Amino acid sequence: MDQKRLIAAIALSIGILLLFDLWNRPAREAERQRAEQARIAQQAATPAPAVPVPAAPAATGTAAAPAEASAQAAPRGPEQRVGVENPRLAGTLNLRGARLDDLVLTQHRETVDRNSPPVRLLAPRSNPHPYFAQWGWTAADGTTRVPDQDTDWTAEGGPLAPGRAVTLRWDNGQGQEFRIQLELDADYMVTARQVVVNRGAAPVQVLPWARIRRETTPQVAGFYILHEGFVGVLDGRLVEWTYKDAKSEAEKRRGAAFETESAGGWAGFTDKYWLAALTPVDQSTRVRTAYRHVGDGGQDRWQVDMAAPAALTVAPGGEGALATRLYAGSKEVSLLDGYSDRYGIADFDKAIDFGWFYFLTKPFFHVLHFLGTATGNFGVAILLFTLGLKILFFPLANKAYKSMARMKTMAPKMTEIRERYKDDPAKAQQEMMALYRTEKINPASGCLPILIQIPVFFALYKVLFVTIEMRHAPFFGWIRDLSAMDPTNLFNLFGLLPFDPMQISNLLHMPVWAILMGITMFLQFKLNPTPPDPIQAKIFAWMPLIFTFMLASFPAGLVIYWTWNNLLSIAQQYWIMRLDRERQVKAGTYVAPPKPAKAKKG
Structure with missing residues (x-):
């Protein structure tokens, strides 16, 4: 009978271990694929063919920023760019379409190797994974000519740097001038003030908007404890949507997956360590924010947009404006807290997924x-x-x-x-x-x-x-x-054998620190009283080994x-x-x- 119970205890222990490996395997594989994709994208020597640029549909007076859906004609000529630089960022601003689509984080590397490339956050449409921020207008009256995806703006100043603003200008030939005034601080915040000046004889109605757009679905880590996707705090409430859920909801509603009007707040895309988010400069300003999914030729595209809640009516001789901020950088606790205090951005630190134990996790940090x-x-x-x-x-x-x-x-x-x-x-x-x-x-x-x-x-x-x-x-x-995880592995004799056992199974990873942990857990269990139930005692005897395998890849x-x-x-x-x-x-x-x-x- 004792032998049967021992076999049952061993079977239960192995079952727990296999279930844990099965649960964790997709997340590990996704993490490896994402790292490999990032490495390939960084080391690509030649740009990929440009993704066709969809045209913006006409909008009504209360519509949010356009979600592109159809193809646009090829660009007329070479794109002109303005440099973007500060101690932590490097990149360029695309004057065609007023897009910030080239941004790398100079203080962060892809790997621990000092010679590895810097992390790329935003990428142009010539990149395999386009990701950019953009500012524009929609003609709410249906007659005013507004800048579109193919508009070439004229830049004053540059490069965009701390203390060096850049102003983009475009005249529609109907008496209206559109301006985007950009400023960059020493960290990761860009301030954009969109202005339309009406020099015509009649009032015009336009809807200013800002957006962040991903032209492909990023490779997420897939861990249950980590949120990646749409994120924001609107009306004092944390609003999180995964890409999968946003797509399902958008298809069901045949529109935005999520849309709301609020005073202030912020919204954007969160990755494990990186954030791109929009917020109004004046946190008392009411804005309409939406999370969108657009299926274009079988390709999933994602967008967060922030716009005025209604069209601005600009009288002759007057002007209308919308001021927003774009955060594009790493999710550093002190930096997010600092912006939250300085600009009154509510719960900006919740871009970091501290989880249910927030009251412990943040103090621990x-x-x-x-x-x-x-x-x-x-x-x-x-x-x-x-x-x-x-x-x-x-x-x-x-x-x-x-x-x-x-x-x-x-x-x-x-x-x-x-x-x-x-x-x-x-x-x-x-x-x-x-x-x-x-x-x-x-x-x-x-x-x-x-x-x-x-x-x-x-x-x-x-x-x-x-x-x-x-x-x-x-x-x-x-x-x-x-x-x-600890890179050493008992199953290849700590590097003496030239192969990676984890290619066979994730269970075949037994690093030095995990072995030490298993030994200390075994010694601790030996000090504890033996449970009176024989089955329970045998399970407890196997627990150090189970935990050693389970935590080996942590x-x-x-x-x-x-x-x-x-x-x-x-x-x-x-x-x-x-x-x-x-x-x-x-x-x-x-x-x-x-x-x-x-x-x-x-």
Whole structure:
């Protein structure tokens, strides 16, 4: 019977492991594909053929920015561009169509290799993955000539840089002049003021808009805990849509997947570490914001647009304007918080997916960031942070470990009760509870350290997984990126064999830090009292191995945290058990734990 139970426990353990691998495999594969696509796009020596530019349909007085749908004639000549530069950005502004479609983040690399190309955020239509911001107008009266996708603007000033504004001008030949005044700060914020000046004899009605557009579907990581897609805070509410859900909703509604009017707010596209978002300059300004999907020739295109809620009527001699800001850069916590405070942008930090444990995750980030900055190493910051948590919860953990120590010493009495009443489980349970009361033992207290650790684990996982400050942060030795998995692998003898076992299965990854974590977890479990139920005991015996395989591909920083936490727990638990044993010896109540019985054959 014992052998059958052991086989059942092993089968259950392997089943858990395989289910976890099956659940996590698509996300890992998507992450590898996205990294490969980014590398190929960055290293492409020649531009791809331009994607056909759809024409904007005529709009009514309350329509939002156009979602392009049909092909436009080929460009008339070479596109003219104006440089864009600051300490953190480099790129160009396309004067044809007033598009910011060429932008790289000079302080971020694709990989930890210092020679790897910088991260490209925005890309022109000649790129395999076009992604750009654009400013324009719709003729709400149906007669005013407005700039379109093929309009060549005239630029004054340049390059666009901090303290050096650029003004784009275009005259429609009907008495109206359109202007876009652009300013760039030292980080990632572009301010755009769209102005139409009416020098004609009659009033005109135009609808100014700004938009961010993706001409292809980006490769998302596919992790349940990470949102990628449409994101924004409108009317004080976080509005998130995945690409899949937005497409489904847009097809069902035959229009925008989501559309609302609000005072202020912000909206855009979020990737794991990058953000492109629009927000009105004056947060009291009412705007109409929409998330759109357009199917064009079998190609999915995505758009976030922000427009005035109604057409502007511009009297002769007057002018109408809409001022917006574009954030295009990395999702740095301090930077988003700074913009939120400076410009009154509500909950701008929610562009970072801190998740359900926001109340823990963000404070954890600030503590880790402070310690990492102070020590110069985020890995050391994790060690210090874990030590601080141990000290903070020391009294609570002590109580739990004392109860666990008492249960371990009471094991002989508990075994005696089970043997005495093996034919009467109810009586055995009654006597066991009486023993707990007499010895002042709480059998559930052993779960307390684990219950405390669960929210800490997930909050720290979030910090390591979603914050760019942890991206490419090194530790010591071979750990060059705490947000990525430990690259070493037992199954190719830590690099001695020239092949990648993970090409066969994601389970074939067993790095050094995961092995150390498994060893420390095994030692910690040995200090705990053996569960009375044989099946439960066997499952617990296999848990270190299961967790070792499950966490092997997690971010290295998280595995380092778990290993270090186990070591601190072992030291604390051993110290408490030793003190309790000395106390019992002095009191003459100490009973040596029984030696483990040998399994019977058959």
